[in-house]
Amino acid sequence: MKLDEKMGLLRTYIENQGLKFTNQRDCIARCFFRTRTHISLDELTVKVKKEIPGTGYATVYRTMKLLTDSGLALSRHFGDGQTRYENLPATGHHDHLICVKCSRIIEFQNEKIENLQNETAARFGFTVINHKLELYGYCPECS
């Protein structure tokens, strides 16, 4: 999805909710949509302040909540006690390999695993609405 398309969806969501489109929201959303990492609020706030110096952490927090609620961002919790946000993956859902030494994160997709997850859940009468699969270990460079 293109940047402008995302900004359009955000505007629509904001209008529909009776909210207002502000300078800060514009800047924070653009900064976020630009990233390709799993970014924390602290990290994102640094980026945003370079464009609008006065911006408060709370506004970044609230805007990321907005983006998450609207479905334009995904929030993730890896091992480090911080919430991280990532853009919607163009290729669809993915899971993560995380290096416990250098924190490198590799994304992967595995249709077979996903299917087995659903099979397993079904066996217990569960309806899965989301899941978390994280593999922690050593990346090639840290092995």
Next chain:
Amino acid sequence: MKLDEKMGLLRTYIENQGLKFTNQRDCIARCFFRTRTHISLDELTVKVKKEIPGTGYATVYRTMKLLTDSGLALSRHFGDGQTRYENLPATGHHDHLICVKCSRIIEFQNEKIENLQNETAARFGFTVINHKLELYGYCPECS
């Protein structure tokens, strides 16, 4: 593993580390070994206080850290922002199905998924040392 066997392992671990075996540690460990749930520190502290009323939360916290470090307890993080502890499963490693409505937790094992995880990691040159697989959804009663 029997209760006494676990207590023996704990004693050994404590001796080897040059630590001391106290009344509180005995009580907290027994209370924990008795549980079959994924218990939080608050919950465990309530149980412990019924046997030794003066026991402080910090002591429960420190003892569970000890049990985790010694390999006699597993710490888990589900969605609710609290650390939970569970006994070593007699049947070996398992993963979890979690009901987002009633918080019921069902444990499952799936060898195929485990193998696919390792295959996937290997494809990226990763060595997996642990993983987290949680399936969130609705249990049969809440569907």
Next chain:
DNA sequence: ATTGAAAATGAAAGTTATTATCATTTAAGG
């Protein structure tokens, strides 16, 4: 049993990430 050094305890304070409050500013429709 007594002693003494080292470790454990419990209350309280400190940490850290997140979330809420509130006075002031701003967006946007009329």
Next chain:
DNA sequence: CCTTAAATGATAATAACTTTCATTTTCAAT
């Protein structure tokens, strides 16, 4: 240009965890 509801940023509050410290307890060596 006005109105007013929402947004902002500084700050305070929360919540779970972790540390500190004065006091108590353990336990090996008398």
